[in-house]
Amino acid sequence: MESTASQQPPPLSPVQHQASWIDYLPDPAMVIDPFRDHVLSANIRLARLLGTSRAQILARSVSTFFGSQLPQLITFTEEAMINGQCWSRDFTIEGPRGRLIALELSMARMDTDPGASHLLVYLRNLDQLQEQREKHEINTYHQGGLLHWRRIETLFRDIERENHLILEAVGEGIYGVDAEGRTTFINSAGERLLGFERDELLGRVVHQVVHHTHADGRPHKLEECPIYRAFKDGAVHRVSDDCFWRKDGSQLPVEYTSTPIMDNGQLIGAVVVFRDVSERKQAERELTTALTQVEALKQKLEMENAYLQEELSAEHRDHEIVGRSDVIKSLIRRIDLVAPTDANVLISGESGTGKELIARAIQTASQRRERPLIRVNCAAIPADLFESEFFGHIRGAFTGAVNDRVGRFELADGGTLFLDEVGEIPMELQGKLLRVLQDQQFERVGDTRTRKVDVRVIAATNRNLKAEADAGRFRKDLYFRLNVFPIESMPLRERPEDIPLLAQLFLEHACRKFNRHGLSLTLADVDALQSYHWPGNIRELENVIERQVIVATGKRLRFDLPQTAETVEAMPEQPLRQGVTGQPLTEQEKRQQDRDNLICALRQTRGKVSGPGGAAELLGLKPTTLASRIRKYRIDPASFR
DSSP: OOOHHHHHHOOOOOOHHHHHHHHOSSEEEEEEEEEEEEEEEEEEEEEHHHHHOHHHTTTGGGGGGGGHHHHHHHHHHHHHHSSEEEEEOOOOEEGGGGGGEEEEEEEEEESSSSSEEEEEEEEEEEHHHHHHHHHHHHHHHHHHHHHHHHHHHHHHHHHHHHHHHHHHHHHEEEEEEEETEEEEEHHHHHHHHHOHHHHBTTTBBBHHHHSSOOSSBBOOOOOGHHHHHHHHOOOOEEEEEEEEETTTTTTTEEEEEEEEEEETTOOOOOOOOEEOHHHHHHHHHHHHHHHHHHHHHHHHHHHHHHHHHHHHHHHOOGOOOOSSSSHHHHHHHHHHHHTTTTOOOEEEOOOTSSHHHHHHHHTSSSSSTTTOOEEEGGGSSSSGGHHHHHHOOTSSSSSSSOOOOEOOOTTTTSEEEEETGGGSHHHHHHHHHHHHHHEEEEOBBTTOOOOEOOOEEEESSSHHHHHHTTTSSSSSHHHHHHHTEEEEEEEEOOOOOGGHHHHHHHHHHHHHHHHHOOOOOOHHHHHHHSSSSTTHHHHHHHHHHHHHHHHHTOOOOOOOOOOOHHHHHHHOOOOOOOSSSSOOOOHHHHHHHHHHHHHHHHHHHHHHHSSSSHHHHHOOHHHHHHHHHHHHOOGGGGGGG
């Protein structure tokens, strides 16, 4: 006989257990096997939702319930299997008579059988959920009952009281009118501004009381009033310059806004907010007066500025170039001619004549003034580093090239490159420089990439480049490419009349630099400076001035300049004063003798200063030197003709 235990039925599988408990779930639900696409169990609520039987549900594949949403369903079930659960409102399912039902779909993983995973699926009708929620809200609302309405009534009373307090607290006047233009309310600020009591305005056509006339006294017709147009056309009207009339007959300048009031789509009146702009009007009048004064001052300043410009022009300090000689005037004209162009410029002249200053003047007056002026001193670059200095190099291009380096041409892109002492460039590099000038292209040392630039070149030299080119020491094609527009920087000895201006400028700079005050140039100092040959040109003059400022004692400068052969030859012979002792001439006597000597020469040449048979030739002086001394001694050559 078999034992009792052997007579018991086998235990139910997890799915068989599901058939018993799934019917107790409050919402439509089913258990599915996502891997085999089978419905393992479904409750009666799901059958009612779909309008079918439970047997028919169990006979279908899960995917058939969701039609074209299969890709979304696969993704959704994968998420549930990985995360344990997921939720969505993006699914629909076909219900009775083919009607699509929007679902709130939830899935939860059921790890029941070893090695198998099933999903519990909830399918809630979104429309039913919304209906239940609305019923709940209605029930809650009704349950509030009379207490809720009392609270609302209290709230409205509080709002009305707060609104009244707000209207009374604002500084602007506020009043309302009905569709007939009659006053319905006015706040305390409005009463104060207009001078009327509230009872004097309520029920009256406010336009006839406070807005009946324009500021100039012309009648203000009711149909033209912006306040009344607001509740006729339904638009907000803003007026920044108008006037209301106070009870005492005085005028109140105002700005106001008229806003229409709507009730069930009907225009029933308007609210007017206005403020007193008397202070603003006064400020505008004062501002107008001030602007008139400013305009007068502006015109005066413009006239003074024009005068100052004329004064500066009289000293010919154009482009920071100091001088008043014909040489400087001609130089400035040439700078003004070439600066607006992109033409290459070759500046020639002795060392110390200010070639770099000319280059900077061209750059400042050009269209490239916002871009840099890059200076390269060709005389200071070792021969083996010229190409790297000009064009740059890449890392590893040669020993010591540990990083990429930008050349001067790239730095000057869009601007100007100043090649000082261009005659020092080696012959082997001149061809590459010519290519950049022609094509505006180059390669860095060690690089194969061609780079484009937009560079204007200004070159300077103290050599005779044409002679160098003729002798084969400088490429002729490069010379002609650089010498598009030649400018000569004249030596200082060729323009002695500029020496006083330059000396005074350098003296001011040196006094500031060395904190020395009270030093000035005497006429004797200027004569000494103008008599010197200045082989070092402007740079030497500046150094001499600085040296004298440093060593000066008291308030006087002492110039002990060497006399070169050319200087001695250029100076008129200074005989000793006649006398028993052979005593030398004083400075005053020497200047007088020099002046008499010039007058004598002009008389003999009948006022002719330069050229063959002129006074300059007779005295052995350069024409510019003689012209400077004629001006210094205030002699008129025309009086001897």
